[in-house]
Amino acid sequence: MTQSIFKSLTVLVVDDSAYMRHLLMTLLHALGVSDVHVAAEGDEAWEMFRRYEPDIVITDAAMLPVDGFSFAERLRNITGGGLGMVPIIMVSGHTDLASIERARDVGITEFLSKPISARSLYQRLIQVIDRPRQFVETPTYRGPDRRRRNQPYDGVDRRGAVALL
Template sequence: MARSIFETLTVLVVDDSIHMRRLISRLLEVIGVRHILLAADGEEAWSKFLTHKPDIVITDAAMKPMDGFVLTHKLRTLDESELCAVPIIMVSAHSQLSAVERARDLGVTDFLCKPISPRLLYERLLGVLNRPRDLLPHPSFASPERRLCDEPFEGPERRSGVAYI
């Protein structure tokens, strides 16, 4: 019998709300993820990340003492290229453009607004698995390529100024 790609994944879920950790964990189980690590904040996540080296990180943006933005920065500044390339899906109730841009600029792979739907979580997971992005080096960290296609786009509807995740 064919195995689902989700069965082989290890996913680290980081959220200060036990209810959100349970919800995301349960949704991942339904999708077929068998290896789920849970952390209540960025500090605990950092320790679990270094120990278990998960395939994907799903992190809340606003937590204390270390939030998802600081965790993302730490992950993207790792010296080991394989570890710093891990896909990061940031989850937040704060969907203002400034929060999304900050996440993007720190190297978040994708952004998911709360409340989370099973379908959107599934689509985001498929997206980071089926369309891996090359890491682009910056002076102080690495960031996933923002473009989702290889062909350049020209024309009147070409975005300029702001790039969205």
């Protein structure tokens, strides 16, 4: 039997839907992730995040009382150590441009639209593991580099120096 590349990962799944938590956990187990923790909303997820220090977080966008955007912002505000740089995959049925831009702006690493499949989840996991983006920290943003392509820029540097971690 071949060992999964995901076997050593710890993943935290955050979704207010019991069905989606079960589906994501089942898909992750099928992909070979053996250490999966689940939470129903952002406050519970925060406690589990601090306890288990997962390698990857998969969160729904729309939850009550604490949604995935607020939870991601809270994670990105952790300073010191690598916990604030954990890859975050956001799962959402809201795929309008405003929701995707909001996810990008709070530091979401990858966006996965519902309905999800094993293949789409696998692709996002591979993306965050095999092709991680540099982590950027500025006065107004902390998260993965929002640019997907590494293209030289010939214009005026209006932002000043940016720390790439």
